Amino acid sequence: MSEKRENIFTLQGEDLRHMILEACDYFEQHKESINDLNVFPVPDGDTGTNMSLTLKAAAGELLSVSSRSIGEVAGIAARSSLMGARGNSGVIFSQLFRGIARGLAGKDEANLYEVGRAFQYGIVYAYNAVSRPIEGTILTVAREIARGSREAIQSSLNFIGLFQIALESGKRALDRTPELLPALKEAGVVDAGGLGLIVFLEGCLQSLLKNASHELETIELTQGSSLKEPERRTPGDGGIFRDEAAANLTEEFDERYPYCTELLIKGKGLSVKKIRSELGKLGESLLVAGEKEIVKVHIHTADPGRILQICLQRGSIHDIKIDNMNDQFIKTRWGSRSGEKNLKGAENTERTSGVAVPLLADQIGIVAISSGDGLTDIFTGMGAHKIIAGGQSMNPSVEDIVEAIQSLPSEMIIVLPNNNNIRLAAEQAVKLVEKEVVVVDTRSLPQGLAALLAFDPAVSLSQNHVEMYQRARQVKTGEVTFAVRDARINNIQVKKDNIIGLSDGELLAQGKTVNGTTADLIKAMFTGEEEILSLFYGREITSSQADQLVGKIETEYPSLEVELHYGGQPLYYYLFSLE
Amino acid sequence: MAEIRIVTDSTAFLPQEKLDEYKIKVVPLYVNFSDEIIIDGSIENKVFFAKIRQSSKLPFTSQPSPGDFVKAYESIIKNGDEVISIHISSGMSGTVESAASAKKMLASDSISVVDSCSTSAGLAMLVTAAAKAIKEGKSRDEITTMLEKLKKKIKIYFVPATLEYLKKGGRIGGAQALLGTILQIKPVLMVKNGKVDVFDKVRTMKKALKRIVDELPEKTEGIQEVAILQAEAEETVVTLKNLIEERLPGIRSVIFDLSPVIGTHAGPGVVGLAFLQE
Numbered sequence: 001m002s003e004k005r006e007n008i009f010t011l012q013g014e015d016l017r018h019m020i021l022e023a024c025d026y027f028e029q030h031k032e033s034i035n036d037l038n039v040f041p042v043p044d045g046d047t048g049t050n051m052s053l054t055l056k057a058a059a060g061e062l063l064s065v066s067s068r069s070i071g072e073v074a075g076i077a078a079r080s081s082l083m084g085a086r087g088n089s090g091v092i093f094s095q096l097f098r099g100i101a102r103g104l105a106g107k108d109e110a111n112l113y114e115v116g117r118a119f120q121y122g123i124v125y126a127y128n129a130v131s132r133p134i135e136g137t138i139l140t141v142a143r144e145i146a147r148g149s150r151e152a153i154q155s156s157l158n159f160i161g162l163f164q165i166a167l168e169s170g171k172r173a174l175d176r177t178p179e180l181l182p183a184l185k186e187a188g189v190v191d192a193g194g195l196g197l198i199v200f201l202e203g204c205l206q207s208l209l210k211n212a213s214h215e216l217e218t219i220e221l222t223q224g225s226s227l228k229e230p231e232r233r234t235p236g237d238g239g240i241f242r243d244e245a246a247a248n249l250t251e252e253f254d255e256r257y258p259y260c261t262e263l264l265i266k267g268k269g270l271s272v273k274k275i276r277s278e279l280g281k282l283g284e285s286l287l288v289a290g291e292k293e294i295v296k297v298h299i300h301t302a303d304p305g306r307i308l309q310i311c312l313q314r315g316s317i318h319d320i321k322i323d324n325m326n327d328q329f330i331k332t333r334w335g336s337r338s339g340e341k342n343l344k345g346a347e348n349t350e351r352t353s354g355v356a357v358p359l360l361a362d363q364i365g366i367v368a369i370s371s372g373d374g375l376t377d378i379f380t381g382m383g384a385h386k387i388i389a390g391g392q393s394m395n396p397s398v399e400d401i402v403e404a405i406q407s408l409p410s411e412m413i414i415v416l417p418n419n420n421n422i423r424l425a426a427e428q429a430v431k432l433v434e435k436e437v438v439v440v441d442t443r444s445l446p447q448g449l450a451a452l453l454a455f456d457p458a459v460s461l462s463q464n465h466v467e468m469y470q471r472a473r474q475v476k477t478g479e480v481t482f483a484v485r486d487a488r489i490n491n492i493q494v495k496k497d498n499i500i501g502l503s504d505g506e507l508l509a510q511g512k513t514v515n516g517t518t519a520d521l522i523k524a525m526f527t528g529e530e531e532i533l534s535l536f537y538g539r540e541i542t543s544s545q546a547d548q549l550v551g552k553i554e555t556e557y558p559s560l561e562v563e564l565h566y567g568g569q570p571l572y573y574y575l576f577s578l579e
Numbered sequence: 580m581a582e583i584r585i586v587t588d589s590t591a592f593l594p595q596e597k598l599d600e601y602k603i604k605v606v607p608l609y610v611n612f613s614d615e616i617i618i619d620g621s622i623e624n625k626v627f628f629a630k631i632r633q634s635s636k637l638p639f640t641s642q643p644s645p646g647d648f649v650k651a652y653e654s655i656i657k658n659g660d661e662v663i664s665i666h667i668s669s670g671m672s673g674t675v676e677s678a679a680s681a682k683k684m685l686a687s688d689s690i691s692v693v694d695s696c697s698t699s700a701g702l703a704m705l706v707t708a709a710a711k712a713i714k715e716g717k718s719r720d721e722i723t724t725m726l727e728k729l730k731k732k733i734k735i736y737f738v739p740a741t742l743e744y745l746k747k748g749g750r751i752g753g754a755q756a757l758l759g760t761i762l763q764i765k766p767v768l769m770v771k772n773g774k775v776d777v778f779d780k781v782r783t784m785k786k787a788l789k790r791i792v793d794e795l796p797e798k799t800e801g802i803q804e805v806a807i808l809q810a811e812a813e814e815t816v817v818t819l820k821n822l823i824e825e826r827l828p829g830i831r832s833v834i835f836d837l838s839p840v841i842g843t844h845a846g847p848g849v850v851g852l853a854f855l856q857e
Contacts, residue, residue: 381761449762453780531783534762561783563763579782 009158012109013073017062018211020077023203024059027052030199037192041483041494042502042571047192050087050395050421054094055200057084057397069108074101074118082428083399089193091398091424092126092138093200099125112162116153119146119166123289124264124296128319129424132260133287133298136180138193143289144173145201160212163205170198187487257283257300260323261307265295267315278310359385364457364464365410368448369396369418369426372569375445375536382452384416395422401429405437412461413437414468418448420505438465440472443504444479445569446534446577447472476525478503480518480574483510499573514541514573515549522553525578526560533560535576536567549574581689583713583722584655586664588643588674589619591702592838601710606651608667608674608840612638619840627839628811628847637747640840642673648681652690661719662690665706665726667698670773671844691723693730696773700806700835700853701733729855735770736778736791737808737851742766744846745775767791784815791852792822801857804831808851810842815850823852 034048061080062073078094078101085094102125103118104110110118123146127133148169152162174194178185261283265275269292276288283301295314301307304322311317359365368384370376376387386404390396405413413435417426426439438461442448454471455464479502487494489507494500501509501521508524511517522533533553537546543566550562567575587593589607598605608619610627612634617627619640631638648664655662664682669675675694682690695702705726712722739745765787769778778794781787796802805823809816816834823832835853837845845851 378761453762453764453782456777456779531785532763534782565761 010109010111011070011115011159013068013070014066015208015211016070016073016077017066017068019204019207020055020062020073021059022207022210023200024052024055026203026206027055027196027199034192034196034199036485037189037195038484041485041487041489041496042479042481042500047087047089047196050090051093051193051196051200053397054081054085054087054090057081057399058097060084070110071101071104071107074104077101082432083397083402085398085425085428086395087421088424089138089196090395091428092129092142092193093196094398094428095125095129096122096142096197099123112153112157112159115159115162116146116149119149120289121294122146124294127287127289127296127298128262128264129428134181136177136184137191138197140177140180141170141173141191141194141197145170145197146289160205160208163201163208167198167201167205170194170201174198186491187489257302258324259301259304260298261301261304261321262296262298263308263311263320264318265297265311265315266293266318268293270295270314275311275314279307282306282310359409361409361411363410364412364414364455364461365408366414366416366452366455367401367404367408368416368452369401369422370445370448372536372539372567374566374568375575376568378449378536378565378567379452382449383455384452385410390422395419396425398425398428398432401426402432405429405433405435411435414455414461414464415439416442416448416451416468418442418445436461438462440465440468442468442472444477445536445567445575446475446477449534450475450577450579475577475579476503476530478518478521478525478574478576478578479572480514480521481572515545515552518549518574518576519552519556522557522576522578526557528559530578531559531561533557533562533576533578535562535564535574536569537564538567538569538571538573538575540570541573546574582658582660583719584660584662585706585709585713586648586651586655586662586678587702587706588666590667590672590674590698590838590841591665591706592620592699592836592841593703593706597707601707601713603706603710604651604655606643606647606674606678608643608672608838609641610638610839610843611641612636617839619838622839624810624836624839624842628842631843631847637744638843640672640843642677645677645680645684648678649684652681652685652687656685656687656689660689663693663709663719663722663726664690665693665695665702665709667702668696668770668773669694670696671698671775689719691719693723693726694773695726695733696730697733697735697770697853699735699837699841700808701730701735701770703835704733704806704853704855705730732855732857733770733853734794734856735808735851735853736794737768737845737849738765738784738787738791739768739845740812740848741846744844785818788815788819788822788850792819792826795823795826795852795854796856797826799827799830802827802830802854804833804854806833806835806853808835808837808849808853810837810845810849811847812850815848819850819852 031048031052035046058077058081061076065076078097081094081097085091099122100118103121107114123143126139126142133139145166148166149162152165174190177191177194184191272288272295275295279299280286283299287298289296297311299307308317365385366383367386368379369388369390370379371390379387385408388396388400388404415426415437417423417439420443423439423441430437430439440451442451451468451472454467481500483494483496483498483500485496492507492510494510499511499514499517500507501517503521503525509517509520511520546564550564553562569575584602584604586604586606589605610617610619613636652662664678666674666678675692678692682692695705708729709722709726712725764780765782765784766777767779767781767787767790768775779790781790807816807819820832823830
């Protein structure tokens with residue numbers, strides 16, 4: 001420990017290192033209370049665990065280094081947290097670190113102003129990680145923390161003051177998240193990722209206070225304040241992504257403003273306020289964040305050209321991304337990057353998707369995240385070349401995905417995350433490898449199987465991307481699990497430990513028995529058009545139980561063909577697709 | 580004056596009237612059961628498929644011998660006539676090789692052997708086009724050039740009821756990769772570069788049929804008729820015919836039975852489409 005200082009005006013590498021190590025321990029103590037608070041009370045994709053593991057990856061690296069500059073410490077934290085990032089919240093968390101590292105790069109130590117500035121960078125990076133940022137999530141909380149830190153600098157306080165004011169600002173934003181995101185309001189909770197960020201900062205503050213010989217009791221813990229009230233629970237990564245999941249292909253957006261436009265402005269003396277007011281009338285979902293030298297702009301507009309022009313007047317523009325949300329599936333970020341290059345082996349009529357056929361460098365390799373031995377066999381049988389175990393029980397880290405991509409000889413790779421909470425980690429992994437990689441946005445294991453079925457080794461990576469995405473969206477998927485807590489979802493009051501049935505992120509059934517709830521879920525999903533039900537039973541279900549359910553379905557829906565397979569997945573009694 | 584005569588094989592499965600009308604000579608392939616050898620097309624399909632179902636072991640098929648071709652060719656060239664010999668794809672059968680050997684053995688330059696890169700209705704379309712060209716007085720060179728162009732326009736898509744038959748017969752080509760699957764899959768296959776290849780994979784027969792009908796041109800102008808290929812699949816054929824009528828109202832569609840040799844490989848229950856795409 002360095003000697004105790006009464007007032008901290010500059011932050012050194014060692015200070016930052018201690019802060020992160022301390023915050024990591026502190027977070028670990030509180031992760032379960034964050035875990036309990038997903039909008040969807042399902043036993044997977046836990047925000048607390050994901051953020052904790054992400055933080056531990058950074059702490060693990062920092063344990064063994066000492067006497068480094070603050071720039072170096074921040075750099076190590078950024079790199080290691082990115083590799084260890086799990087879940088969407090973990091990825092955003094790691095991006096905050098990255099931005100902060102960028103702001104502190106090359107510095108031995110940092111003063112208040114420099115740390116405040118680094119926070120602004122953090123916000124820009126975090127928003128950048130999400131293709132369509134949604135307010136009322138960890139991003140909102142992060143932004144308000146940065147705003148608080150700006151104000152703190154103006155009041156020329158020390159670092160303890162800075163963190164306290166930033167925390168206050170962040171907590172106020174956290175309390176407002178239900179107003180910004182209807183799903184939170186309905187569930188009567190605040191955003192879990194946002195709370196995770198608050199808990200992290202509290203851990204940092206605790207480290208500063210210890211260092212400054214303050215007593216621990218002087219912090220008013222969020223855990224003590226927010227969580228005591230039963231109505232103030234927190235949704236998970238769900239906050240950001242659940243409504244995307246539910247919206248499917250027809251993601252909601254104002255038809256008048258179909259162009260999702262994003263870019264960075266680099267210049268001198270940029271004014272977020274001025275840019276915001278100038279762009280405000282040109283569209284909706286406007287986001288302008290950053291500071292004097294770099295500003296991130298995100299807007300939905302009818303005239304992207306005009307946006308570019310205005311921004312060009314302010315400085316140079318970078319990382320421009322314009323999507324027509326009408327056909328978002330065609331031109332996703334990675335789809336356009338993958339290019340139109342055709343597969344070299346296109347004339348080769350022997351297909352490569354079989355297990356026995358060795359994969360060559362010029363063929364497309366497929367990485368799938370799966371859960372359960374049965375489903376893993378099915379994925380392999382259908383041509384996935386590399387399986388990452390995880391999915392529902394444990395989200396894989398960015399590094400896990402990077403390693404899987406690297407382990408295949410192919411130069412072109414398709415990643416099937418098969419879970420909404422793994423998508424961002426997969427997209428980060430793409431940035432870390434030299435190969436051409438596309439992430440097909442599959443949000444459940446049955447969707448992943450549908451996508452895999454559409455894979456054609458004889459066409460280009462981008463063509464496969466489009467085809468597989470569309471095919472995945474054509475199947476309806478059902479998931480049957482249990483509620484980990486009481487909750488209110490889609491106007492249904494859910495009781496802890498009840499069996500719940502979800503279809504593509506929407507709660508459609510609830511009951512006391514697994515087979516009964518599954519039958520109810522199928523009933524709610526069946527329109528009369530569907531021809532085949534592919535049912536995968538989980539680890540906790542016996543084959544005779546599954547057979548009973550199949551008998552029941554076959555009697556009730558004579559036109560429906562039912563195919564039963566052992567999936568072996570944990571936590572989910574049944575997964576199925578209806579098509 | 581020297582005539583041009585067409586020789587084809589039994590997989591073209593042309594009706595007798597057409598063979599008579601155009602004086603087409605057919606060299607048959609064989610289906611070998613453990614207890615008897617059947618000449619392709621010599622018995623009714625219904626009887627043949629009943630025999631396949633009863634047989635514990637799937638029969639194997641064999642190409643005509645060069646000798647079979649020598650006999651067929653000799654009977655024509657001895658009168659000073661010429662031969663255009665059009666056959667099942669070399670990617671599916673050794674028939675073209677046998678024909679080429681026969682040509683060599685006869686050291687005749689009045690025989691042209693054409694690899695159709697197709698079979699069944701696709702082969703039949705080429706044979707019919709060649710026969711018409713002969714009637715129009717085209718030369719052998721003109722006709723073989725025409726056939727080389729025409730065969731690239733033939734499209735064949737089909738959906739086997741099961742992959743078992745293709746697998747046992749070893750004619751599975753690119754569909755090999757589908758064998759490891761645990762999920763029930765309806766493969767939609769095509770003939771590509773003369774070989775069986777995977778066109779798509781779907782989960783149900785209804786989707787599979789829709790998938791192949793979607794491959795038809797959008798307008799009737801580009802297409803003269805559609806051949807509906809089938810073996811023991813009468814019910815599915817009705818569904819398929821309706822789907823075709825929906826897409827291309829008024830289009831002429833003819834039901835085309837697969838010869839026993841092709842039926843042995845595709846398996847009973849198979850349906851498909853063959854058409855010429857301009």
